[in-house]
Every structure is written in structure tokens, then in C-alpha cells.
Amino acid sequence: MPSRxxxxxxxxxxxxxWATTPLAIVWSVADLxxxxALVLRFFIALPLAVLVLLLLKIEFPRHKVALLSYIAGSLSLIGSQIFTYAATAYLSxxxxxxxxxxxxxxxxxxxxxxxxxxxxxxxxLGMATSILGLALICLSGSQRHVQPIGIMMMLVSVFAYSLSIFLVKKINADVQPMAQATGSILVSTLLAFLLLPWIWQYIPTHFPSAKSLFALIYTIVMASLIAMFCYFKLVQNLKATTLSLTTVMTPMLAILIGAYLNHEQLSAQVFVGATIILFGLFLYFYKDLSAYRRLK
Structure with missing residues (x-):
């Protein structure tokens, strides 16, 4: 087991x-x-992931339990990201x-x-508080970067991501994190092929701008490869709720990054809603945080 x-x-x-990936996704779809943008992300990430496996001589299990784990892991990739990418038209x-x-x-x-x-x-109580904050944000839906349809898409995305954690842990395949990440990317790539007939009419006809290209490369290398390696490594060594804490730490950081680098202007009502959501999450994790402090 890895050290603490x-x-x-x-x-x-x-x-x-994960604090920087949402902005990278928004930038990558600026010219695509x-x-x-989602399909290209997986098409390019897969050969890179296979190359890493070969260079590091990591075994890639292909037994039934491993295959089930890869399918479960793909829920946190294409299962979740297809709704995240669709939501970029409606949310900051x-x-x-x-x-x-x-x-x-x-x-x-x-x-x-x-x-x-x-x-x-x-x-x-923490759940109810966070839902109240989310409702407050929905009520400010007249803004260009805050539309209820985008929030609904993201709820589906978050559900797929959260379910993936439980399923991967329940299956509990004896697979190294990089092999798990590669297998999940492989399944996601196969599913991405099924999207092609529906999006072929929107095939890129020009080379994307430098910013969009950089963002696409960032989502491939950092979000699809390195983050997935970290993610599955933590899935194997931490409780699902503890791992979910990572997403508690990212929102305000991501909002600040978006405001500074992408000039995303959000109303005071949205910031109040965000604060209420984060307070709800604090209440939700209060017991776990208190127990952690006692252990230190």
C-alpha cells in the first residue's frame, strides 16, 4: 500500500x-x-495510455473481473464527461x-x-443545505453562464461519476491504477466511436486556435491520463466518501481561475448559492473532518 x-x-x-480541467474543457470547445472535443480527447489519450503501459511494462489484465472494472471506470470518463461537455454551452x-x-x-x-x-x-442536514444553495443558483438562471438545463446535465454527470467510484470499489479487481485507467479509456474510446454517426456533420474543418489546442492537449495528458492514474490509485486506497472530498476542494479554486483567466462574471446570487453549497458540504463532512483531526 502506498505511504501516507x-x-x-x-x-x-x-x-x-480537477480545479483546472473545467476551464480547459471550456477552452477546448471554443473552436471545436x-x-x-470529447471524442478526440479519447482517440488521442488511448494510444498514449497504451504507450505508457508498454514503457513501464505494466501488465494489462483481460479477465472477466478486470473487464467489468474497466466498464465501471468508464462511467467516470465518457459516462460522466459526455454530459459535462454538453453543459459547457450553458454553464461557466x-x-x-x-x-x-x-x-x-x-x-x-x-x-x-x-x-x-x-x-x-x-x-x-448538509445535503438539504447544499440543495438549497443549488436552488438559489438555478433561480439566477437568466445569466448566460447559469442555465438550468446545464445544471441538470451536470447532475447526471456527477451521478455517473459517483456511481463509478462505488462500482469500481465493489468489483475490487486486482488491477494496477495505470492499467485500470487504460482499460477505462479503452472502453470510453469504443463508446466514443458510437457517437461518430451523430456528430459527423460537425467534423472540424479547420485547425483549432493555439488556446483550444493547448486546452485539448491538457485534457488529454492531465485529465485523461495523469488524473485518471491518480484517481484509480486513490479509489483502491481510500473510502469513496473520502475520495469525493477532492471535489469539495476544487469549486472555489475553479471559480477564481475561471474569473481570472476566462473573465467569467457571476452574480452575487450565484456566489451566495456557491457558499451555501460549500457550507452544506462542510456539514456533510463535519464528522469525518473531526475524526481526522483526532487522529493527527
Whole structure:
């Protein structure tokens, strides 16, 4: 099992990547149709992932349990990202990250109703508080970067991502993180082929701008390869709820990055809603955070 320092560094790197990925996604679709940006991301990421496996001489299991794990892992890739990319037309990068901040609550609900895990009263209160904050953001939907349809898409995206964590842990395949990431990218790439007939009319006819190209490369290398390696490494070594905490740390950072680098102007009502959501998440994790402090 990796050392505590190793896991902390992996955790920190994952938080940084996920705080910057929403903006990279928004930039990558500036000159490309959103679904083509998604498809190209997997088409290019797959050979790179296979190359890494070959260079590091990592075994790629192909038994039934491993294949099930790859399918479950693809839920957090194409299963989740197809809705995230579609939502870029309706939400700012900061709000996309904020919606992913609801992953712990979604994970809690999946654990409660799908896996019979108990939730404390304070966790239910945290959920209700965050939903109130989300409702406040929805009511400000007249803004160009805040539209309810985008929020609905992101809720589906977050559900797929959260469900993936539980399924990968439940399957519990004895697969190295990089092999798991490669297998999940492979399944996602095969599913991406099914999108081609529907998006062929939007095929890129010109070379994207430098900013869009850089953003696309960033999503491929950082979000699809490095982040997925970190993610599956943490899935194997941490509880699902603890891993979901990564998405609590990213929203405000992502909102600030979007405001500074992409000039995303959000109303005071949206910031109040975001603050309420984060306070709800604090209540949800209060027991876990208190237990962690006692262990230190």
C-alpha cells in the first residue's frame, strides 16, 4: 500500500487537475464542437495510455473481473464527461466545477439507497443545505453562464461519476491504477466511436486556435491520463466518501481561475448559492473532518 505522504501528494495533484480541467474543457470547445472535443480527447489519450503501459511494462489484465472494472471506470470518463461537455454551452467553468462539488452528496445518496449505507442526521442536514444553495443558483438562471438545463446535465454527470467510484470499489479487481485507467479509456474510446454517426456533420474543418489546442492537449495528458492514474490509485486506497472530498476542494479554486483567466462574471446570487453549497458540504463532512483531526 502506498505511504501516507504518497497518497497526500496524489490527492493534492488530483485536486489541482480537477480545479483546472473545467476551464480547459471550456477552452477546448471554443473552436471545436463539444462532442468532437470529447471524442478526440479519447482517440488521442488511448494510444498514449497504451504507450505508457508498454514503457513501464505494466501488465494489462483481460479477465472477466478486470473487464467489468474497466466498464465501471468508464462511467467516470465518457459516462460522466459526455454530459459535462454538453453543459459547457450553458454553464461557466467555475459552475461546472461547483456541480462536481456535489459528488459527495450524490455518493452519499447512492450509498444510502443502493448499498444500504447509513447516513447521520448532520449529513442529511448538509445535503438539504447544499440543495438549497443549488436552488438559489438555478433561480439566477437568466445569466448566460447559469442555465438550468446545464445544471441538470451536470447532475447526471456527477451521478455517473459517483456511481463509478462505488462500482469500481465493489468489483475490487486486482488491477494496477495505470492499467485500470487504460482499460477505462479503452472502453470510453469504443463508446466514443458510437457517437461518430451523430456528430459527423460537425467534423472540424479547420485547425483549432493555439488556446483550444493547448486546452485539448491538457485534457488529454492531465485529465485523461495523469488524473485518471491518480484517481484509480486513490479509489483502491481510500473510502469513496473520502475520495469525493477532492471535489469539495476544487469549486472555489475553479471559480477564481475561471474569473481570472476566462473573465467569467457571476452574480452575487450565484456566489451566495456557491457558499451555501460549500457550507452544506462542510456539514456533510463535519464528522469525518473531526475524526481526522483526532487522529493527527
Amino acid at each position: 505522504i504518497n497518497l497526500m501528494l496524489t490527492y493534492g495533484l488530483l485536486v489541482f487537475i 464542437h463539444p462532442m468532437w 467553468s467555475g459552475l461546472i466545477a461547483l456541480m462536481f462539488g456535489l459528488a459527495p452528496i450524490m455518493a452519499g445518496l447512492i450509498g444510502r439507497f443502493g448499498f444500504q449505507q447509513k447516513l447521520a442526521a448532520l449529513q442529511w
